[in-house]
Every structure is written in C-alpha cells, then in structure tokens.
Amino acid sequence: MNHSSVLEQIGNTPLIASEKLIKNKDVTLLFKLEGHNPGGSVKDRPAFNMIKSALERGEIDRNTKLIEATSGNTGIALAMIASLYDLNLELIMPENSTRERVQTMRAYGAKVILTPADEGIEGSRDYAERKVKEEGYYMLNQFGNDDNWKAHYKTTGPEIWRDTDGEVTHFVSSMGTTGTIMGTSTYLKERNPDIQIIGVQPTDNARIPGIRKWPEAYLPSIFNAEKVDEILEVSEEEAVVMARRLASEEGVFSGMSSGGAVTAALRVCEKIEKGVVVVIVCDRGDRYLSSDLFPFEEI
Numbered sequence: 001m002n003h004s005s006v007l008e009q010i011g012n013t014p015l016i017a018s019e020k021l022i023k024n025k026d027v028t029l030l031f032k033l034e035g036h037n038p039g040g041s042v043k044d045r046p047a048f049n050m051i052k053s054a055l056e057r058g059e060i061d062r063n064t065k066l067i068e069a070t071s072g073n074t075g076i077a078l079a080m081i082a083s084l085y086d087l088n089l090e091l092i093m094p095e096n097s098t099r100e101r102v103q104t105m106r107a108y109g110a111k112v113i114l115t116p117a118d119e120g121i122e123g124s125r126d127y128a129e130r131k132v133k134e135e136g137y138y139m140l141n142q143f144g145n146d147d148n149w150k151a152h153y154k155t156t157g158p159e160i161w162r163d164t165d166g167e168v169t170h171f172v173s174s175m176g177t178t179g180t181i182m183g184t185s186t187y188l189k190e191r192n193p194d195i196q197i198i199g200v201q202p203t204d205n206a207r208i209p210g211i212r213k214w215p216e217a218y219l220p221s222i223f224n225a226e227k228v229d230e231i232l233e234v235s236e237e238e239a240v241v242m243a244r245r246l247a248s249e250e251g252v253f254s255g256m257s258s259g260g261a262v263t264a265a266l267r268v269c270e271k272i273e274k275g276v277v278v279v280i281v282c283d284r285g286d287r288y289l290s291s292d293l294f295p296f297e298e299i
Helices: 044-056 073-084 099-107 117-135 146-154 156-163 179-191 236-250 256-271
Strands: 015-017 027-033 065-069 088-094 111-115 170-174 196-202 230-234 275-281
Touching: 015 156, 027 156, 027 256, 044 073, 044 146, 065 073, 065 117, 073 088, 073 099, 088 099, 088 117, 099 111, 111 117, 146 156, 146 179, 156 179, 170 179, 170 256, 179 196, 196 256, 230 256, 236 256, 256 275
Parallel strands: 027 275, 065 088, 088 111, 170 196, 170 275, 196 230
Antiparallel strands: 015 027
C-alpha cells in the first residue's frame, strides 16, 4: 500500500509551458502551479515551515494562542496545518476578503476576525499586534519570520532548478510578504548568479489581492532589495485581464495576483531573444468566484 500524509503533498508542484501566450519559439514561459498544493496556494510552504520550526524550537505548543494577519492564502494554509497539529489559531483579515477564503479558514477550524475594509491588511496587522501585546498571543509574523523565505529556499528554488535542468534564466514572482521571491532568489542566485529575479508590484492605487506596494512602516522585514534585479508594476486591469486569459486560453485557473505576475512575465519574454522564464501562479481561481474577477451571465 502506497500512501502519504497531507503535509507530504506540499511542494513539488507542476511546471507547465505556456501554449498560446508566447510567440518567440526561442523563449519558454513556464507556469509553476502552486494551486496544486493541498491548501490551494504557494502559502502552504511557508505556513508549514513556520509552524513546524516554531514547534521544533519549543516556541509554541497546543496551549499557545496563535494569531496572524492575512489577506487570505496564508490564513488558509495556516488553518489547515494548525488543524493537523491541534493548535489554536485566530486569523485577522479585512472584511472585504472573498467569502470563499473566510469560509475555508473556518472550515479548517480557525477563528476568523474581520477588520474594516478601508484599513486594508495594514489594519489587520495592527489588530494582531495589539492582541500580542495586550493578551499574550503568539504571532507567527509572516512579514518578519525567516522561516517564511527559508521555506522557498528549501523547496521552491530547488524544484525550479531541478525541473528546468538548470536552464532557468528569469524568475518572476508577485511580491506580498516577499517570502517567495526572497527564498527562491537566494537559492537560484547561489546556483547561477546570472539568473534574473523580477518582482511584481501593483501600480499606485491598484488593488490586487496578494500583491502589495508597502508603505515604509509596513515593509516586510524579510525583504532584501539586493535579491531582486528588477521590479515591474502592473495595473489592476492588466491583472484581471490576464487572469481571465490564463483560464480561457491556457487552461490555468488562478487568481488576480497570478494574472499580475504573468503580465510581468510576458513583458520579460517580449524583451529577450531567448531564455527560460519561470513565473509563480500562486493559487487557484475558485477562491475568487464570489468576486467580480470571473463574471458570468445567469442562464
């Protein structure tokens, strides 16, 4: 009998080639499909590493009250993993988060607190900080926890290097907590310093879940600008259009942040003569169906 645990299914996600978006036959665009993780997103990797490492260091146990601010995917991943370790978890997120995300977290057994939408994720982070200071909660702190980026150093980077036979020339990732790009960049640059690392941010005033241009006071402390060669900005409209194109043209069903990342990746592909461009498709589109990302007419 051959079987494994849920946690053993985190990582080793598919790397598939674009079939229609690329016109230059000397350029290969590869989508790393992180929605194939058991929790449905790239955030399974750091969530697992943060909880597992904290347990191993004796920083938390079953009596610890865990808290974390999240825009969605990290919360879902933490809720799934906390349930497997019988840990108490409270998640804080903006009230305009999609219903699917909130319901999924609660389905895993987490308590979810919604903060005012106009305060954004910054308001959720402030709320969680107050609970730590005033009520003794333990915050995993994805924005400042080295176990976040180290998860990608240990898994995402090596997988990309392995699955491209070391031929990857460019890596593109949306930047939220920046853990994905920090860890993957660190690994890939050790293998080949010439690999170009491209981060993706929203244009001013654009709202793209999962991608942020942080105010200085909220910039993730794990971020190191020296590990990113270039930052490209994408608009909300570009991210939406590309997410829809990915579904209808490539058969890749994903969220808006992935649409933004692929928009940036295509810009990279268009300006190089040859190369292998890998872009993170960070989650699945089904957790956005209650939003207007994929509109449809009633039959």
